[in-house]
Amino acid sequence: LTSSPIRSALHIIHIAAEMAPVAKVGGLGDVVTGLSKALQKKGHLVEIVLPKYDCMQYDHIKDLRALNVAVESYFDGRLFKNKIWAGIVEGLPVYFIEPHHPSKFFWRGNFYGENDDFKRFSFFSRAALELLLQAGKKPDIIHCHDWQTAFVAPLYWDLYAPKGLNTARICFTCHNFEYQGSAPASELASCGLDVHQLNRPDRMQDNSSHDWVNAVKGGVVFSNIVTTVSPTYAQEVRTAEGGRGLHPTINSHSKKFIGILNGIDIDAWNPSTDTLIKVQYTANDLQGKAENKEALRRHLGLSSTENRQPLVGCITRLVPQKGVHLIRHAIFRTLELGGQFVLLGSSPVPHIQREFEGIAHQFQSHDNIRLILKYDDALSHAIYAASDMLIIPSIFEPCGLTQMIAMRYGSVPIARKTGGLNDSVFDVDDDAIPVQFRNGFTFLTADEQGLNSALERAFSRYRNNREFWEELVHKDMNIDFSWDSSAAQYEELYEKAVARARAMRQV
Ligand code: ADP
Numbered sequence: 001l002t003s004s005p006i007r008s009a010l011h012i013i014h015i016a017a018e019m020a021p022v023a024k025v026g027g028l029g030d031v032v033t034g035l036s037k038a039l040q041k042k043g044h045l046v047e048i049v050l051p052k053y054d055c056m057q058y059d060h061i062k063d064l065r066a067l068n069v070a071v072e073s074y075f076d077g078r079l080f081k082n083k084i085w086a087g088i089v090e091g092l093p094v095y096f097i098e099p100h101h102p103s104k105f106f107w108r109g110n111f112y113g114e115n116d117d118f119k120r121f122s123f124f125s126r127a128a129l130e131l132l133l134q135a136g137k138k139p140d141i142i143h144c145h146d147w148q149t150a151f152v153a154p155l156y157w158d159l160y161a162p163k164g165l166n167t168a169r170i171c172f173t174c175h176n177f178e179y180q181g182s183a184p185a186s187e188l189a190s191c192g193l194d195v196h197q198l199n200r201p202d203r204m205q206d207n208s209s210h211d212w213v214n215a216v217k218g219g220v221v222f223s224n225i226v227t228t229v230s231p232t233y234a235q236e237v238r239t240a241e242g243g244r245g246l247h248p249t250i251n252s253h254s255k256k257f258i259g260i261l262n263g264i265d266i267d268a269w270n271p272s273t274d275t276l277i278k279v280q281y282t283a284n285d286l287q288g289k290a291e292n293k294e295a296l297r298r299h300l301g302l303s304s305t306e307n308r309q310p311l312v313g314c315i316t317r318l319v320p321q322k323g324v325h326l327i328r329h330a331i332f333r334t335l336e337l338g339g340q341f342v343l344l345g346s347s348p349v350p351h352i353q354r355e356f357e358g359i360a361h362q363f364q365s366h367d368n369i370r371l372i373l374k375y376d377d378a379l380s381h382a383i384y385a386a387s388d389m390l391i392i393p394s395i396f397e398p399c400g401l402t403q404m405i406a407m408r409y410g411s412v413p414i415a416r417k418t419g420g421l422n423d424s425v426f427d428v429d430d431d432a433i434p435v436q437f438r439n440g441f442t443f444l445t446a447d448e449q450g451l452n453s454a455l456e457r458a459f460s461r462y463r464n465n466r467e468f469w470e471e472l473v474h475k476d477m478n479i480d481f482s483w484d485s486s487a488a489q490y491e492e493l494y495e496k497a498v499a500r501a502r503a504m505r506q507v
Contacts, residue, residue: 038487147181150219181215230420234259263483313387318347
């Protein structure tokens with residue numbers, strides 16, 4: 001008889017600033033929900049702690065109720081009461097913290113972008129740990145995310161483990177090293193951390209400014225497990241170019257650092273059940289995809305004269321990271337090549353938004369180009385379903401979800417080889433990649449020539465080799481981008497960390 005190792009369920013608590021669909025700004029929100037659902041399905045107890053923002057999508061929270069406890073947490077030399085709410089989001093138990101602080105930290109109509117974000121989230125990180133302590137929770141893993149909750153790691157070891165919240169190992173995931181949460185060192189004192197102890201080069205001191213502290217650095221230094229969202233990005237951030245100043249810190253903690261590719265929510269993104277698209281379809285019946293293309297063209301007022309005119313989609317935040325100059329170039333090059341281009345995107349950067357408004361205006365009644373400059377979830381589904389290709393020319397991309405969603409909808413990605421794109425898009429002409437994994441078109445150099453070469457190869461294959469293209473679409477739609485395998489990797493990291501902690505306690 002062979003016996004398989006007995007796995008015991010873990011108690012995992014995520015402390016995060018986002019969770020889809022109730023409080024989502026970007027990929028972080030998708031990861032918290034997707035990973036939690038997958039871990040719950042594996043039998044673990046997963047709970048989430050979020051701020052109670054006024055601007056959440058409250059209709060996605062079931063059984064929301066205020067608990068009959070007031071958790072007091074320390075800030076700026078005083079104790080403040082926090083009202084605690086509980087509810088269910090996507091089948092997951094969530095606690096929401098509503099601070100009774102005169103600054104109304106989460107009552108601003110915004111998730112981020114406030115002048116006092118460092119205060120807002122260091123307050124939240126401490127209040128979340130206080131909640132766990134006072135509720136008598138005994139988690140195996142506390143998982144914090146990005147700079148907003150990176151404070152949890154030093155707070156746990158310096159203040160909360162000594163108070164008795166001491167069963168957990170800390171996991172920190174950085175979803176984008178561009179955002180590090182730096183502030184003058186004195187600001188760290190507000191949440192009760194010891195500035196004198198922590199503002200040191202081997203602890204939280206910012207690597208480029210000695211009287212500043214850096215929250216992400218604290219997350220890296222004080223966590224037991226540190227992850228980022230793709231293996232290639234994990235390598236890139238260890239270099240001077242990719243690490244945004246944190247590469248020496250990451251390198252000196254490299255033993256506990258790993259990149260795990262995100263998955264996508266394959267229930268929310270499923271062309272065979274998606275009610276936001278005109279016609280549902282599967283990999284074995286691509287007629288439905290053709291009908292979605294026709295429907296989108298009609299909806300946007302694009303020409304429908306040529307069925308086989310390639311339609312290129314682009315769905316993105318318009319920020320420098322996404323290669324906005326290459327997106328602009330792709331619009332004009334697609335036009336020269338005789339294709340159609342649909343851009344869905346919006347920009348928090350005023351000059352970029354203005355520039356794209358100019359292009360949108362230039363093409364407003366054009367037969368082949370349409371720019372829709374807003375955030376529109378329903379339209380994004382329609383574009384994934386309608387387009388033949390999706391273009392993603394990112395300068396850097398920690399993981400990226402749009403290439404995976406595109407493939408699930410049979411839209412072939414044209415992507416720059418960086419970060420998570422490099423781990424999920426493999427060129428059809430790359431002999432170094434086994435044929436069964438080749439699924440798109442890639443380019444390395446972030447310039448117009450690089451992009452042209454990939455775009456032109458895609459157009460040529462689409463036009464001259466229909467059978468090849470249909471096989472490629474079929475293959476892409478069948479790739480497994482679910483959370484299952486990524487969640488298994490997190491599970492293994494958690495289990496190893498917990499086992500190490502138990503072994504140490506027994507010594
Ligand atoms: P990031 O998190 O850097 O914005 P990702 O590729 O990880 O990029 O995730 C982007 C997500 O946001 C995808 O689900 C994509 O469909 C969606 N998205 C981006 N821009 C828009 C938009 N203008 N309208 C609707 N959805 C969008």
